[in-house]
Amino acid sequence: MDNLLEIRDLYAGIEGKEILHGINLTIKPGEVHAVMGPNGAGKSTLSAVLAGRPDYTVTGGSITFAGQDLLAMSPEERSWAGIFLSFQYPIEIPGVSITNFMKAAVNARRKAKGELEMAPAQFLKLLKEKMAFVKMKGEFAKREVNVGFSGGEKKRNEIFQMAMLDPVFSILDETDSGLDVDALKIVADGVNALRSPEKSAIIITHYRHLLELVTPDVVHVLKDGRIIATGGMELADQIENQGFDSING
Amino acid sequence: MSEDKSILAAAVEKEYSEGFVTDIEQEFVPKGLNEDIIRLISAKKDEPEWMLAFRLDAFRKWKTMAPPKWGHLSRLPEIDFQDIIYYAAPKSDKDRPKEIDPALQETFDKLGIPVGEREVLAGVKPKDTVAVDAVFDSVSVSTTFRKTLAEKGIIFCSFSEAVKEHPDLVRKYLASVVPVGDNFYAALNSAVFSDGSFCYIPKGVHCPMDLSSYFRINASGTGQFERTLIIADEGASVSYMEGCTAPMRDENQLHAAVVEIIVEKDADVRYSTVQNWYPGDSQGRGGILNLVTKRGLCRGENSHLSWTQVETGSAITWKYPSTVLMGDNSTSEFYSVALTNNYQQADTGTKMIHIGRNTRSRIVSKGISAGHSENSYRGLVRMNPGAQNARNHSQCDSLLIGSTCGAHTFPVIRNSNPSAIVEHEATTSRISEDQLFYCNQRGISPEDAVGLIVGGYAREVLSRLPMEFAVEAQKLLSVNLEGSIG
Numbered sequence: 108m109d110n111l112l113e114i115r116d117l118y119a120g121i122e123g124k125e126i127l128h129g130i131n132l133t134i135k136p137g138e139v140h141a142v143m144g145p146n147g148a149g150k151s152t153l154s155a156v157l158a159g160r161p162d163y164t165v166t167g168g169s170i171t172f173a174g175q176d177l178l179a180m181s182p183e184e185r186s187w188a189g190i191f192l193s194f195q196y197p198i199e200i201p202g203v204s205i206t207n208f209m210k211a212a213v214n215a216r217r218k219a220k221g222e223l224e225m226a227p228a229q230f231l232k233l234l235k236e237k238m239a240f241v242k243m244k245g246e247f248a249k250r251e252v253n254v255g256f257s258g259g260e261k262k263r264n265e266i267f268q269m270a271m272l273d274p275v276f277s278i279l280d281e282t283d284s285g286l287d288v289d290a291l292k293i294v295a296d297g298v299n300a301l302r303s304p305e306k307s308a309i310i311i312t313h314y315r316h317l318l319e320l321v322t323p324d325v326v327h328v329l330k331d332g333r334i335i336a337t338g339g340m341e342l343a344d345q346i347e348n349q350g351f352d353s354i355n356g
Numbered sequence: 357m358s359e360d361k362s363i364l365a366a367a368v369e370k371e372y373s374e375g376f377v378t379d380i381e382q383e384f385v386p387k388g389l390n391e392d393i394i395r396l397i398s399a400k401k402d403e404p405e406w407m408l409a410f411r412l413d414a415f416r417k418w419k420t421m422a423p424p425k426w427g428h429l430s431r432l433p434e435i436d437f438q439d440i441i442y443y444a445a446p447k448s449d450k451d452r453p454k455e456i457d458p459a460l461q462e463t464f465d466k467l468g469i470p471v472g473e474r475e476v477l478a479g480v481k482p483k484d485t486v487a488v489d490a491v492f493d494s495v496s497v498s499t500t501f502r503k504t505l506a507e508k509g510i511i512f513c514s515f516s517e518a519v520k521e522h523p524d525l526v527r528k529y530l531a532s533v534v535p536v537g538d539n540f541y542a543a544l545n546s547a548v549f550s551d552g553s554f555c556y557i558p559k560g561v562h563c564p565m566d567l568s569s570y571f572r573i574n575a576s577g578t579g580q581f582e583r584t585l586i587i588a589d590e591g592a593s594v595s596y597m598e599g600c601t602a603p604m605r606d607e608n609q610l611h612a613a614v615v616e617i618i619v620e621k622d623a624d625v626r627y628s629t630v631q632n633w634y635p636g637d638s639q640g641r642g643g644i645l646n647l648v649t650k651r652g653l654c655r656g657e658n659s660h661l662s663w664t665q666v667e668t669g670s671a672i673t674w675k676y677p678s679t680v681l682m683g684d685n686s687t688s689e690f691y692s693v694a695l696t697n698n699y700q701q702a703d704t705g706t707k708m709i710h711i712g713r714n715t716r717s718r719i720v721s722k723g724i725s726a727g728h729s730e731n732s733y734r735g736l737v738r739m740n741p742g743a744q745n746a747r748n749h750s751q752c753d754s755l756l757i758g759s760t761c762g763a764h765t766f767p768v769i770r771n772s773n774p775s776a777i778v779e780h781e782a783t784t785s786r787i788s789e790d791q792l793f794y795c796n797q798r799g800i801s802p803e804d805a806v807g808l809i810v811g812g813y814a815r816e817v818l819s820r821l822p823m824e825f826a827v828e829a830q831k832l833l834s835v836n837l838e839g840s841i842g
Contacts, residue, residue: 113621158797162789187801198794202812211808212798219799268798 111136111173111276111307112157118167119156125166126152128332134276137304141318142311143343144329145351150311151195153329154280157309158192159185172276186212187219189275193265193282200252205264208252209234209271216272233271240300241267241293259290266297276310277301283317295320315347328354372634373835375604376464378574382493385443385705387577391415391618394547397443401550402517410530413548417537424540426676427703428732428764432645432672433608439793440610442548444493444575456498460835467601469570470500475800486597487512489506489553489569491582495604496551501565511556512567515583518554525556529587533616533680534651541612542649549614554581557592557623565690566595566822571613573633573644579610586616588623595626597825600669602634606642607672609634621656621683624801626664628821629677630829633669635836640699640728643671650677654686657712661686664820666829667694667702668836676734678707681715681746689718691817693829695810696729696761697836705735705766708741710776719750722814725761726837732764746776752783755813757806757837807834 110133117130126149128337144150155163157170160184163218170177172188180188198207214224225233238247241263253261262282269277270283282294298308298321310323318340326343328336328351336342336354345353385396394415398408423435446457464470470488489512496514505512511522518526536546553569564737573580588594602609611633619625627650636643646669652661663677679688690706708717716735726732737748754763769778787809793804811818811830818826 139570158793160793182793182796183799183801188798192797194794194797198788200791200794200809200812202815203808207812208798208808209796211795211800211804215799215801216529272798 109136109174110134110171113171114168115170116168117156117165117170119152119163119165121152121163126332127156129168130334132327132334134307134309136307137302138324139298139302139310139321140309141326141343142309142329143313143326143346148329149332150329151280154192154278154309154311157278158182158190170284183215186272187216191269191274191277193260193262193277194284195280195284197253197256197261197265199254201254203252204236204249205252206248212272213266220247225329228309237267237270240270241297243267249330258285258308259287262286263290263293266294270297270300271300275306277306277320279308279312281311281313283312283314291317292320318343330354365720374467374601374632375634376466378459380457380459381447382444382575383447384441384575387441388438389440389442389548397548397550398738400443400445401519403519406523406527407519410536411547414536414543415722418540418543418547420538421537421543427674427734428730428766429672429674429701429703430730431640431699431701432674435610435645437544441575441578441582443550446492446497447497460497461494463492463572463574464498464570467570467572469599486566486568486733489514489567491551491553491569491571493575493578493580496553501545503541504565505563508561508564509558510561511554511561513554513795514584515549515552515554518585521666522554522556525587526554526585527754529585529616529618531616533618533651534614534649539649541647542614545583545612545614545649545650549581549583552584552613554584555586555594555596557588557594559589560591562592563594568597568599571598571600573609573611576605576607579612580611581611584613584615586625586627587618588620588625590620590632591622592620593624596628597822598627598629599632601632602644604634604642605635608643608645610645610647613650615648615650615677617652617657617661619652619654619656619661619686621751622658623656624660625652626662627652627677628825629665629667630821630825631665631667632832635669635700636671636698640671641701644669645672646670646675647672648675650675651680652678652688653680653682653689654715655682657683657685658684659686660688662689662691662820663706664691664817665704666817666821666832667692667704668832670702671700673704675699675704676706678709679717680709680711681717681752682711684712685714686712687716690720691720691820693724693814693817693833694722694731695724695833695836696726696731698727698729700727701730703732703734705733707736708738708745708748710737710739710746712746713742713744713746715743715746716750719748719752720816721750721752722738722817723752723754723763724757724810724813724833724837725754725763726757728760730762730764732766734766736770737778739771739773739778741772741797743773743776746773748778750778750780752780752782753813754782755810756784756786788838803834803837806837810834810837
């Protein structure tokens with residue numbers, strides 16, 4: 108089967124400082140990959156480059172997504188192609204309700220595909236269904252995007268948006284950090300619900316806990332801007348028990 | 357860079373959809389301003405002697421005055437007042453003097469302004485009915501639903517008709533809130549005003565539909581000087597909306613209006629404006645000079661006046677809708693969104709003058725600047741010695757888009773009563789790269805993202821507008837911001 112994502116020899120950084128020094132990573136449809144690594148390893152840079160954050164610069168290599176040159180696409184084009192990034196630090200948008208934000212996002216994607224806007228009744232049904240999925244109460248839809256949200260609520264909101272937009276490829280950037288057991292379960296359920304033979308994900312994390320709930324197909328260890336080890340859950344176990352320093356590339 | 361260009365290209369294409377010119381035969385008075393011109397305007401309108409005397413008095417005062425220079429408006433040009441045509445009107449069809457000219461009908465249809473009553477007669481959405489006074493250059497061409505309103509004793513007509521048919525009311529209230537010599541542009545308006553709307557809601561009557569005036573500048577080389585007078589008698593209430601557009605031209609055109617509102621005991625007036633005069637092109641050529649005096653008097657106890665304005669048009673805006681809170685327990689609010697892009701400059705705000713006891717006022721101003729524009733909030737809150745326990749709260753926010761625009765705040769507070777409380781808060785923010793990227797990642801394009809973020813920022817004000825107006829205003833904010841991000 109063709110690869111969904113193919114990263115070849117990727118060099119990238121921010122403000123003139125190179126952070127990724129030659130990343131190679133291939134993800135097939137249906138696979139969930141975990142990327143673990145210590146602080147400063149380049150995990151967030153990798154997710155930012157995949158989503159097309161404008162302040163990051165790619166200095167070498169290529170990324171192919173579903174046969175397309177991902178680096179030539181704008182952030183919204185990547186979104187339309189089915190890429191979703193769950194932000195490590197979700198952004199506040201004062202005055203914009205969750206409902207309006209999601210309506211704009213859902214319809215932007217439909218417009219890009221040449222489809223009509225979603226009928227209001229259908230949209231509300233979808234909204235309610237996905238809110239129930241992340242266990243958000245009714246008033247959640249009226250709240251301003253991430254304004255006054257607790258850390259856990261922000262992360263649940265990311266998973267809610269992921270469920271709403273039904274991506275082909277999800278990147279979860281430390282979505283599990285700082286979550287209690289219940290919230291972690293919601294995140295795991297969110298990822299598991301999206302699993303299918305066509306859909307893939309990268310889970311960036313420090314901890315094994317989330318991985319136990321979603322069981323990734325592949326685990327990578329990222330250190331100093333390079334992938335130094337690739338294996339299965341045994342790598343996550345080793346990190347949990349002996350630390351990142353025990354893994355040598 | 358290529359992305360910048362495509363966004364800019366889109367902005368140019370989608371410039372100003374109301375910028376067309378109506379081809380219609382019009383009559384003009386000669387260019388320039390002197391007593392003969394004023395007599396001619398007055399004669400054309402077949403005015404009584406007292407009206408002419410009022411105009412001439414205003415003209416003599418105006419000649420002794422100088423244009424105010426204190427606005428933060430470096431691009432306001434020296435205006436040659438002798439180079440303006442002060443009266444332009446579509447020629448009326450002598451055979452059918454009561455009917456609206458088809459070309460005018462078409463113009464207002466195109467602008468989405470219902471100048472006919474057909475819809476309602478056909479039984480369509482009677483609840484959303486709005487009575488409209490449509491003003492084209494210097495004259496009112498149509499006022500709808502007058503009969504329906506008259507059944508309740510409400511007078512809604514053009515100013516010219518009010519002068520003839522309700523002279524007692526006009527003489528009682530005209531210039532009672534904005535004196536003839538109040539300021540240079542108000543004096544000019546008092547001398548040459550041509551038409552506008554007149555509205556009187558009698559005691560205890562709640563106006564059954566929203567009233568609105570729509571101002572259209574069409575003729576080249578002219579100025580528009582409208583005059584609006586709204587009176588809500590004891591216990592009356594009305595919601596009034598005002599809209600305006602003009603063709604795209606390289607020249608500047610002057611719009612100097614005066615609006616006066618009188619609110620008697622227990623009466624309630626809600627005045628909303630969506631100002632969309634032609635703003636000039638992306639290089640700052642042309643556009644309307646919008647130099648306007650609007651003031652309301654909360655004369656009676658428990659009276660209430662709210663101003664809601666969305667200012668997106670005009671090359672220059674100089675406008676301070678204000679309230680004099682004279683009656684005890686009277687209240688007033690000023691909600692404003694002012695957006696400037698390209699080379700637009702706006703100096704706008706309000707004055708809240710507290711005279712009565714327990715008076716309350718609230719100011720919410722949201723400035724948005726983009727491009728090379730300058731956007732200033734200028735406000736005065738005055739607590740007179742008798743304003744026992746009066747209160748004001750002001751919130752002035754500025755949002756900057758890009759790094760070549762300016763936002764300024766000039767709040768003045770004069771408190772002469774120790775029991776009065778004045779609170780002022782101000783913030784300045786930018787649309788952050790993080791916010792844009794967050795929206796983009798969800799598939800929302802940069803232009804739509806800016807529209808969404810700005811709409812959120814302005815929500816507190818937009819939510820005060822009547823529903824249809826709010827939708828229109830939200831669209832205008834997005835359209836007028838196109839090309840503002842890079």
